[in-house]
Amino acid sequence: MPDFIQPRTLKGFRDYPPRLMIPREEMLDTARGVFRSYGFAPIDTPALEYAEILCGKAGEESEKLIYRFVDHGGREVALRFDLTVPFARFVAQHIGQLGTPFKRYHMGPVWRGENTGHGRYREFWQSDFDTIGSTANAADIEIALVIHDLLRALGFERFTIRINNRLLLNGLLEELGLALKATEVLRALDKLAKIGRDNVADEMIQTSGATTAQADRILTLAEVSGSNDQILERLERDFGHNTRAADGLARLHELITVCVQAGVAQEHLRLDLAIARGLDYYTGTIFETFLSDMPAIGSVCSGGRYDNLAGLYTKQHLPGVGASLGVDRLLAAMEEMKLLPATATAAPVLLVQFSADRMGNYQGTARRLRAEGLGVEVYPEAKKLAQQLQYAERRGFLVALIAGPDEFAHKVWKVKDLTSRVEEVVAESELASALRALLSRIEARDHAEARTRDGHGS
Amino acid sequence: MPDFIQPRTLKGFRDYPPRLMIPREEMLDTARGVFRSYGFAPIDTPALEYAEILCGKAGEESEKLIYRFVDHGGREVALRFDLTVPFARFVAQHIGQLGTPFKRYHMGPVWRGENTGHGRYREFWQSDFDTIGSTANAADIEIALVIHDLLRALGFERFTIRINNRLLLNGLLEELGLALKATEVLRALDKLAKIGRDNVADEMIQTSGATTAQADRILTLAEVSGSNDQILERLERDFGHNTRAADGLARLHELITVCVQAGVAQEHLRLDLAIARGLDYYTGTIFETFLSDMPAIGSVCSGGRYDNLAGLYTKQHLPGVGASLGVDRLLAAMEEMKLLPATATAAPVLLVQFSADRMGNYQGTARRLRAEGLGVEVYPEAKKLAQQLQYAERRGFLVALIAGPDEFAHKVWKVKDLTSRVEEVVAESELASALRALLSRIEARDHAEARTRDGHGS
Numbered sequence: 001m002p003d004f005i006q007p008r009t010l011k012g013f014r015d016y017p018p019r020l021m022i023p024r025e026e027m028l029d030t031a032r033g034v035f036r037s038y039g040f041a042p043i044d045t046p047a048l049e050y051a052e053i054l055c056g057k058a059g060e061e062s063e064k065l066i067y068r069f070v071d072h073g074g075r076e077v078a079l080r081f082d083l084t085v086p087f088a089r090f091v092a093q094h095i096g097q098l099g100t101p102f103k104r105y106h107m108g109p110v111w112r113g114e115n116t117g118h119g120r121y122r123e124f125w126q127s128d129f130d131t132i133g134s135t136a137n138a139a140d141i142e143i144a145l146v147i148h149d150l151l152r153a154l155g156f157e158r159f160t161i162r163i164n165n166r167l168l169l170n171g172l173l174e175e176l177g178l179a180l181k182a183t184e185v186l187r188a189l190d191k192l193a194k195i196g197r198d199n200v201a202d203e204m205i206q207t208s209g210a211t212t213a214q215a216d217r218i219l220t221l222a223e224v225s226g227s228n229d230q231i232l233e234r235l236e237r238d239f240g241h242n243t244r245a246a247d248g249l250a251r252l253h254e255l256i257t258v259c260v261q262a263g264v265a266q267e268h269l270r271l272d273l274a275i276a277r278g279l280d281y282y283t284g285t286i287f288e289t290f291l292s293d294m295p296a297i298g299s300v301c302s303g304g305r306y307d308n309l310a311g312l313y314t315k316q317h318l319p320g321v322g323a324s325l326g327v328d329r330l331l332a333a334m335e336e337m338k339l340l341p342a343t344a345t346a347a348p349v350l351l352v353q354f355s356a357d358r359m360g361n362y363q364g365t366a367r368r369l370r371a372e373g374l375g376v377e378v379y380p381e382a383k384k385l386a387q388q389l390q391y392a393e394r395r396g397f398l399v400a401l402i403a404g405p406d407e408f409a410h411k412v413w414k415v416k417d418l419t420s421r422v423e424e425v426v427a428e429s430e431l432a433s434a435l436r437a438l439l440s441r442i443e444a445r446d447h448a449e450a451r452t453r454d455g456h457g458s
Numbered sequence: 459m460p461d462f463i464q465p466r467t468l469k470g471f472r473d474y475p476p477r478l479m480i481p482r483e484e485m486l487d488t489a490r491g492v493f494r495s496y497g498f499a500p501i502d503t504p505a506l507e508y509a510e511i512l513c514g515k516a517g518e519e520s521e522k523l524i525y526r527f528v529d530h531g532g533r534e535v536a537l538r539f540d541l542t543v544p545f546a547r548f549v550a551q552h553i554g555q556l557g558t559p560f561k562r563y564h565m566g567p568v569w570r571g572e573n574t575g576h577g578r579y580r581e582f583w584q585s586d587f588d589t590i591g592s593t594a595n596a597a598d599i600e601i602a603l604v605i606h607d608l609l610r611a612l613g614f615e616r617f618t619i620r621i622n623n624r625l626l627l628n629g630l631l632e633e634l635g636l637a638l639k640a641t642e643v644l645r646a647l648d649k650l651a652k653i654g655r656d657n658v659a660d661e662m663i664q665t666s667g668a669t670t671a672q673a674d675r676i677l678t679l680a681e682v683s684g685s686n687d688q689i690l691e692r693l694e695r696d697f698g699h700n701t702r703a704a705d706g707l708a709r710l711h712e713l714i715t716v717c718v719q720a721g722v723a724q725e726h727l728r729l730d731l732a733i734a735r736g737l738d739y740y741t742g743t744i745f746e747t748f749l750s751d752m753p754a755i756g757s758v759c760s761g762g763r764y765d766n767l768a769g770l771y772t773k774q775h776l777p778g779v780g781a782s783l784g785v786d787r788l789l790a791a792m793e794e795m796k797l798l799p800a801t802a803t804a805a806p807v808l809l810v811q812f813s814a815d816r817m818g819n820y821q822g823t824a825r826r827l828r829a830e831g832l833g834v835e836v837y838p839e840a841k842k843l844a845q846q847l848q849y850a851e852r853r854g855f856l857v858a859l860i861a862g863p864d865e866f867a868h869k870v871w872k873v874k875d876l877t878s879r880v881e882e883v884v885a886e887s888e889l890a891s892a893l894r895a896l897l898s899r900i901e902a903r904d905h906a907e908a909r910t911r912d913g914h915g916s
Contacts, residue, residue: 007550018499036804039835041476069527092465261818346494360719377497
């Protein structure tokens with residue numbers, strides 16, 4: 001007797017069955033549509049690269065997270081752990097042909113051997129979009145618009161894009177003579193929500209050599225609150241004299257103004273001087289995006305402006321601005337909150353096989369319906385009707401099509417709404433339009449029910 | 459001065475810039491639409507698995523092709539080298555929840571450390587689709603229909619799906635007492651096109667112990683030619699008495715008949731008893747697909763029926779039928795034959811930035827057009843008009859939108875057709891419909907030109 005190999009995935013890795021993969025495809029497809037509508041063009045890079053290239057800027061801590069090995073040709077290689085480093089290498093290599101400004105999106109899996117659990121996996125999809133080769137604030141503004149349109153297109157209505165500009169803090173630190181201690185100050189500031197004002201001030205004083213008064217000024221900047229207008233007014237009063245900070249402020253002001261002029265509701269944009277996003281990478285605008293109904297999962301779309309994308313690989317100075325959508329993080333959260341549809345079929349209609357000798361008719365009708373844009377699966381065996389309908393319901397089909405000798409004799413089809421179990425008889429010539437109408441009715445009813453369930457109904 | 463890391467990809471790996479990635483996304487998107495319309499549902503599996511699982515059925519020769527290493531946790535892991543082995547593992551693990559029949563498609567990269575060159579890369583995308591859990595010929599027929607509809611949807615009109623059924627040869631070998639020598643016979647037969655009839659006969663006699671008369675009978679089966687009807691008639695006469703062969707014949711007969719009834723042109727289907735596709739895996743129907751204008755690239759979509767998909771991982775017997783579209787092979791061929799569009803933009807319209815203080819108007823108009831389904835990129839800097847138009851032409855934008863103070867005063871836009879350089883002035887309120895009409899005209903003209911260029915024009 002054979003010894004079976006136990007079928008299992010590696011720790012921290014997971015399969016995507018249709019129930020999860022259908023929503024992931026929809027999410028990626030929607031994101032692609034938004035990116036493209038703004039003129040971002042797709043690129044792809046290899047999963048595997050020279051370790052030297054991928055690890056160039058990773059600290060020792062990150063090294064441990066990287067899947068790294070020697071290939072058959074003796075090369076040190078590694079799996080990409082994000083889409084930013086490969087993009088920097090890609091740009092350094094190809095910018096001559098590509099020209100600037102260059103706007104790209106990149107969707108794909110990345111690998112990190114880190115601790116798993118609670119929606120964290122060792123393989124997960126990211127979706128990055130960036131404009132490089134321009135320092136214009138128009139590019140920053142556009143990233144904010146894309147984040148907004150992306151979240152709306154994905155079906156979210158309650159979310160906030162938090163926006164900061166690193167120039168403000170940098171301006172203040174210069175003024176305080178602490179410009180060289182920016183990393184220490186940011187590292188302390190990053191803990192504000194977690195450990196509170198006093199502890200942050202203590203750490204800042206210890207690690208950066210700031211005085212108590214200086215720490216207080218930095219914290220006052222980070223904690224400034226109110227409406228966007230109030231914050232801008234306050235900051236212009238307190239920091240308008242500082243050239244660098246004033247530049248950051250002007251960019252923030254323009255960003256908010258143009259987004260609102262372009263049709264974005266103020267409620268989706270919030271100035272937040274406390275967000276920092278990594279220590280050294282970002283140099284200007286910073287974005288983080290939170291879902292009002294799932295704040296615990298953290299930012300679902302983050303990014304910002306940087307001065308020099310590809311400095312490790314080329315002397316060409318490439319400034320840019322961009323953000324990254326956490327595809328699998330968002331999906332895992334939606335799964336946990338039971339926001340994903342329960343269907344496991346990509347086609348809404350099941351055509352029942354009544355008699356095997358009618359296969360030509362079945363596939364002929366199915367192909368005509370497919371040509372009209374309707375998804376139709378033909379059951380492969382002439383099993384009992386009840387068994388085929390059970391299969392249809394378990395998979396989440398919405399409609400069944402049935403035809404036996406009587407129906408063929410009269411050129412009609414039985415059309416069964418599997419959600420209400422109501423059956424109607426439709427002429428073959430009317431089948432496509434009848435199905436379209438029925439599917440619209442089912443969808444409209446589902447939406448109405450979802451609204452009522454969520455308490456948004458009238 | 460910094461030492462730069464040389465930006466480069468590994469040997470056998472390549473980047474996909476927009477010019478290549480836009481067609482790949484279109485190809486995958488089209489394929490997804492066809493698969494879904496037949497009720498195939500998407501799945502995904504990890505790129506990285508236990509080496510034991512991926513290498514279980516690979517011979518020593520394949521072992522060398524596999525990227526394999528030990529991870530930080532001491533596990534022997536490997537990158538998948540196809541989508542079939544992970545699917546077998548997936549099915550063995552989940553079939554209890556999934557139920558049968560189960561129809562899935564799976565698109566993704568696979569990795570093989572093999573020799574490179576001429577369109578062969580060490581990382582390439584495949585796109586597999588299979589129905590498992592049914593032995594019904596309806597499932598085989600459907601795979602043929604999907605291959606047909608896929609090629610048509612991808613824009614190919616001249617292609618042939620070659621179809622065989624392993625039962626015919628197996629029946630004959632049984633009759634000849636050579637059933638246990640099937641592997642040797644197939645290995646020789648596989649070389650028919652390359653080394654010719656006599657050499658194949660010699661090898662067969664040497665390796666399988668067949669007599670000259672037996673080798674002749676096998677070769678006569680493989681070489682039977684004519685129209686599909688002629689082949690079927692001839693085979694029914696010569697092999698109808700052999701139960702196993704007759705079963706294969708009946709399935710081939712039904713496959714051709716139903717495909718034609720369902721609307722497929724006979725010219726796309728050709729019975730070809732010489733195709734073998736691997737030695738042991740397939741047990742029934744076999745498919746290979748050749749483009750009439752690019753025969754040299756080999757089969758672009760191949761597959762067949764197998765008895766037992768997941769025998770290494772489970773005692774559950776899982777028969778199935780499926781095929782695999784060679785996404786990157788097709789793309790590399792189209793690239794080589796200059797069949798890919800020259801565009802590097804995902805949006806057809808560039809909105810020129812005339813004055814930076816109008817950013818709110820520019821982005822507002824662009825967002826309204828995007829909401830109407832039009833892709834619009836806004837140039838990020840208020841550079842000279844000529845410079846922006848040069849950018850637009852180099853990237854392959856079709857239309858430019860221009861508005862300065864005069865246009866804003868009169869609520870109009872200059873709409874410039876970049877393919878003909880003709881400019882018109884359009885009221886802001888008419889802009890979306892004017893753009894749609896202009897883009898349709900450009901597309902229609904491009905199609906007409908392509909037809910004339912290919913000699914299909916009137």
